[in-house]
Amino acid sequence: MTKSQAAHHAVGVNNxxxxxxFSTIVAVIFLLNVFVLPNANTQVQRFFNAWFSxxxxxxxxxxxxxxxxxxxxxxxAGLLDLGYVAFWALGGYVAGWLMSPFLSQYQVNFxxxxxxxxxxxxxxHLFLVLILGGVFTAIWGVIIxxxxxxxxxxxxxxxxxxxxxxxxxxxxxxxxxFGLNVTxxxxxxxxxxQPKIFGYTMGTFDLPAKFLMVSLLAGAMLFFSIRLRxxxxxxxxLAIREDELAASMMGVPLWRTKFSSYAIxxxxxxxxxxGFAILVGGVYADRFNFVISIIxxxxxxxxxxxxxxxxxxxxxxxxxxxxxxxxQVGNLINETFDTKFNFPSYQFLLFGLLLVLMMLFRREGFLxxxxxxxxxxxxxxxxxxxxxxxxxxxxx
Numbered sequence: 001m002t003k004s005q006a007a008h009h010a011v012g013v014n015n016x017x018x019x020x021x022f023s024t025i026v027a028v029i030f031l032l033n034v035f036v037l038p039n040a041n042t043q044v045q046r047f048f049n050a051w052f053s054x055x056x057x058x059x060x061x062x063x064x065x066x067x068x069x070x071x072x073x074x075x076x077a078g079l080l081d082l083g084y085v086a087f088w089a090l091g092g093y094v095a096g097w098l099m100s101p102f103l104s105q106y107q108v109n110f111x112x113x114x115x116x117x118x119x120x121x122x123x124x125h126l127f128l129v130l131i132l133g134g135v136f137t138a139i140w141g142v143i144i145x146x147x148x149x150x151x152x153x154x155x156x157x158x159x160x161x162x163x164x165x166x167x168x169x170x171x172x173x174x175x176x177x178f179g180l181n182v183t184x185x186x187x188x189x190x191x192x193x194q195p196k197i198f199g200y201t202m203g204t205f206d207l208p209a210k211f212l213m214v215s216l217l218a219g220a221m222l223f224f225s226i227r228l229r230x231x232x233x234x235x236x237x238l239a240i241r242e243d244e245l246a247a248s249m250m251g252v253p254l255w256r257t258k259f260s261s262y263a264i265x266x267x268x269x270x271x272x273x274x275g276f277a278i279l280v281g282g283v284y285a286d287r288f289n290f291v292i293s294i295i296x297x298x299x300x301x302x303x304x305x306x307x308x309x310x311x312x313x314x315x316x317x318x319x320x321x322x323x324x325x326x327x328q329v330g331n332l333i334n335e336t337f338d339t340k341f342n343f344p345s346y347q348f349l350l351f352g353l354l355l356v357l358m359m360l361f362r363r364e365g366f367l368x369x370x371x372x373x374x375x376x377x378x379x380x381x382x383x384x385x386x387x388x389x390x391x392x393x394x395x396x
Contacts, residue, residue: 069268
């Protein structure tokens with residue numbers, strides 16, 4: 001077995017271990033909330049509801065899904081995207097248009113499960129909506145990426161930033177577009193269908209089933225991310241990320257390869273938007289602000305750009321801290337030391353401090369990709385080589 005084959009085999013074994021671990025955690029959380037916690041005493045229920053509520057864990061899976069989609073653009077292809085929240089919004093509104101009574105002038109039901117009394121509107125099956133949400137956001141990725149991906153670095157970042165600002169504002173003010181109510185404005189679209197899968201209906205407050213659904217979506221995104229990275233297209237993305245000029249000289253079509261990363265990454269955002277809309281039972285424009293794009297980007301960077309499992313860790317840590325971790329840790333500190341600090345009010349201060357510390361002491365992230373670790377620590381390697389060379393010269 002050659003060195004490259006041995007390295008590839010080691011990566012495959014490592015991916016298998018992580019996949020088993022991810023599946024085990026999801027299964028344990030699901031079984032715990034279905035069979036154990038409902039029969040546990042009040043104190044145990046309070047602990048899990050405070051520290052690891054099922055709603056927050058389901059949202060973490062959505063964050064993982066979104067971060068993996070952005071990782072294809074930023075981590076694989078090396079394209080800086082500051083407007084990824086737009087794809088989340090577009091996917092969410094696809095669910096709002098196709099799984100609710102919002103478009104009441106129509107009455108279409110294609111294997112959907114409309115709520116009683118809300119049969120008007122469009123009601124498609126969840127699987128079809130997921131496909132259409134991914135396709136719709138991919139089309140928008142094509143529309144935006146086509147004329148802009150010839151730009152590089154800061155210029156591309158500014159264009160994606162503009163895209164990320166335009167789409168949410170359009171959704172917020174879309175109650176009257178040439179006389180048509182497209183998004184219902186600030187009120188949003190509520191009353192989404194209760195998806196019916198294999199004869200089982202997910203109710204409004206059926207959190208275990210919804211958690212399992214978004215976990216399966218995140219797991220599918222994990223699988224495709226790994227397969228894409230190890231395939232021909234993934235290697236072309238990595239080549240462009242490492243050295244665009246060298247990649248072009250080796251025959252990699254730059255624009256087409258970048259274009260595919262933006263379109264495929266957009267699919268992850270669209271599916272995440274559909275999943276989030278189902279989870280909360282609606283889609284609301286005020287949720288899609290610029291800060292979301294920055295948080296998702298931070299998850300990718302802090303977790304480890306290019307490493308899917310690093311991105312999973314980064315998304316899990318930041319999402320948990322932002323949802324319940326900061327509040328519960330703050331309460332624990334106040335109770336222990338008899339203080340009265342309002343830790344959630346310092347959320348962005350602590351978040352910024354974390355970013356600064358990570359960039360100073362661990363720029364490559366929690367679980368960096370091997371190539372990214374070498375790039376980030378290139379100056380240290382050069383210092384070590386210089387010391388070694390000086391030592392050899394001195395010995396002679």
